[in-house]
Amino acid sequence: MCLSFSVQAFSFTCTSKLLPCSQLKMRLQFWLLLVALTTLTSAINPGVKVKLTQKGLEYGRQIGIASIQQKLQTIKLPDVSGSQKINPLGKVSYSFTNMHIINVALPQSAVSLEPGAGVKLSIGGAFMGLKGNWKVKYLRFIKDSGSFDLNVSGLSITATIAIKSDETGRPTVNGDNCAASVGSASIKFHGGASWLYNLFKNFIDKALRNALEKKICPLVTDAIADVNPYLKTLNVLAKVDKYAEIQYSMVSSPVISATSVDLNLKGEFYNVGKHQEPPFTPAVFSLPSQNDNMLYIGLSSYTAHSAGFVYTTAGALSLYVTDDMIPASSPIRLNTQTFGAFVPQIAKSFPGLMMKLLVTAVKSPEPTFESNNATVRATGTVTAYAIQANGTLSPLFVLNMDGSVSAQLFVSGTRLAGSVSLNKMDLTLGTSYVGDFQVKSLDTIFQMVLKVIIIPKLNAELATGYPLPTIGKMKLVNTQLQLMKDYMLIGTDVQFSG
Incomplete structure (x- = not known):
């Protein structure tokens, strides 16, 4: 649909003493344009309506959780190094390298509709296991090394999935307001002197949990964005035969209610x-x-x-x-x-x-x-x-x-x-x-x-x-x-x- 509107075609005689005539004309032209656009927008009724129910969202949740789980399994934590003063050894230097995920479980998840905002995704009770290598150096010349296992439990993730319309009239999604927290973590060291690494175990737990929390939300957001290539396949202009094609582009933004996601199509x-x-x-x-x-x-x-x-x-x-x-x-x-x-x-x-x-x-x-x-x-x-x-x-x-x-x-x-x-x-x-x-x-x-x-x-x-x-x-x-x-x-x- 093409709209051509010229405010220059409007003419009037100005005798106002309250505002300069140029300002009065500009305001009047703007008002006329606004009325024209409002009338155009309100006149577009859909020929087709699509409603996605809570049951449909539940099916999408099952597919989405599998995708998020795969994303989280790709987490690569950066190497962590630093030093900590530990009596009576003094300054102890440490490093944790080659940290990678070996398993992820997301046993509890739910989706709910937030009217006017989008779909809320909640994940709770999740846990994951990591492996890595550690090294320490103390008293200037003493070194020790080995491996470790990190088990993270009580992991929770929340994110809002916003649903909008793109320039082609197809729905598009993106992740907003993502938050992740790790309830607890337990680290088990292998090799070396156990009395040594037990001294700074709690400090290392916290450092690794913080690093992990920073990695989770970007991957969840990516998993949500991965839906968009599939949404791009919506047949907004579907060929019927040599004579006809049917247009299914959206004529308005998606409507999120307490019970459904509603799309209005041409x-x-x-x-x-x-x-x-x-x-x-x-x-x-x-x-x-x-x-x-x-x-x-x-x-x-x-x-x-x-x-x-x-x-x-x-x-x-x-x-x-x-x-x-x-x-x-x-x-x-x-x-x-x-x-x-x-x-x-x-x-x-x-x-x-x-x-x-x-x-x-x-x-x-x-x-x-x-x-x-x-x-x-x-x-x-x-x-x-x-x-x-x-x-x-x-x-x-x-x-x-x-x-x-x-x-x-x-x-x-x-x-x-x-x-x-x-x-x-x-x-x-x-x-x-x-x-x-x-x-x-x-x-x-x-x-x-x-x-x-x-x-x-x-x-x-x-x-x-x-x-x-x-x-x-x-x-x-x-x-x-x-x-x-x-x-x-x-x-x-x-x-x-x-």
């Missing part, structure tokens, strides 16, 4: 390579407060309506029907003999010729979603031609067609698919080149054309479906679809692989 079909807005806008709708599934996706009737607009604009809702498309067993044939039985003028003026029908949508199909019911109203024309011996098409008549179909919708993999069945069809005469006739007499023929040719071809296309908003190698499981007032609701759990 949810609009476009012609491939041409983003033309339809002559209608999304209606406001709200998802119910369900939380049995990890994820809920609400797709409004606006999304389906925009699809109809795209395919109508592209000329894709147009089909020539010829006799070879009709089953051989059918007594009804597309020729002037069959039609002449209902409209004698056709057989008289064009005897013994085959015919062709052109079925075309003249306006965008209009879907209506009600509780447990989806219908689509379609308006089109049927143009009948006689095929001359030289291939020339001679127009016979044009009928206006107004009909409706019932839609059955289902989720197949990560795509929304469906099928339709005919409810009713009304025909009226638009133009006749063979004189007036009773259109009602042709109902049987066109009912057959719709049921045997048009609708099966449409259902073959609908069966392939169109992509739902997904991330990476995301699989939908335990999926259910409900039709609600003005939107459809998909409740699902998810699994990630790879």
Whole structure:
């Protein structure tokens, strides 16, 4: 969407004595710009809503904790050296080198929602084990060395995961307010004189705990940031076929409530390579407060309506029907003999010729979603031609067609698919080149054309479906679809692989 706004086009006569006219004009221009931008922002309603529940966050926690554990196992503590005055030995110099993690356990963790802030991650009761080497020197010439084990327990970590929208309309996360503390540490030395290192054991414990605490939060923050490459795979512009693509970019920042993370997506079909807005806008709708599934996706009737607009604009809702498309067993044939039985003028003026029908949508199909019911109203024309011996098409008549179909919708993999069945069809005469006739007499023929040719071809296309908003190698499981007032609701759990 492009907005062009020029405050220079505003003009007025200034007679103010309270402020200089230049300042008054500047303030007025700023106010007008603010009003315009506010109006634009408030007018963007989403076509698709996505809700991530506490159950979904719990699944994410399981994946995230595994990632954090792997990160913590990479900790490399810097070498520690210094000196300590110890009576009666005097100054004792020491160094701790080659310190590395050998195991990490994060048995307790939880995620909770903080409205307006993000997702709070809490880790408690964690512990880790380290190994390293030590050396000491005292009385100027006495040296000793060995190895040590450090066991850290009571480790706690807290961090807030902020969720925002990036410049492409995809969600992005980052870690804020991270804090880490080590409850206790026990160090066990191997080799050398035990009486010596026991003298400064407590001092070394504290130095190593401090070094460890400084290493933890940057790694936790990195683990959180590692989610962003996966979020980058959100199909914000998903290709459907050669005619259409659907945009799933976010139209506003994520909303964090006490029970869910809510995303508002564009949810609009476009012609491939041409983003033309339809002559209608999304209606406001709200998802119910369900939380049995990890994820809920609400797709409004606006999304389906925009699809109809795209395919109508592209000329894709147009089909020539010829006799070879009709089953051989059918007594009804597309020729002037069959039609002449209902409209004698056709057989008289064009005897013994085959015919062709052109079925075309003249306006965008209009879907209506009600509780447990989806219908689509379609308006089109049927143009009948006689095929001359030289291939020339001679127009016979044009009928206006107004009909409706019932839609059955289902989720197949990560795509929304469906099928339709005919409810009713009304025909009226638009133009006749063979004189007036009773259109009602042709109902049987066109009912057959719709049921045997048009609708099966449409259902073959609908069966392939169109992509739902997904991330990476995301699989939908335990999926259910409900039709609600003005939107459809998909409740699902998810699994990630790879």
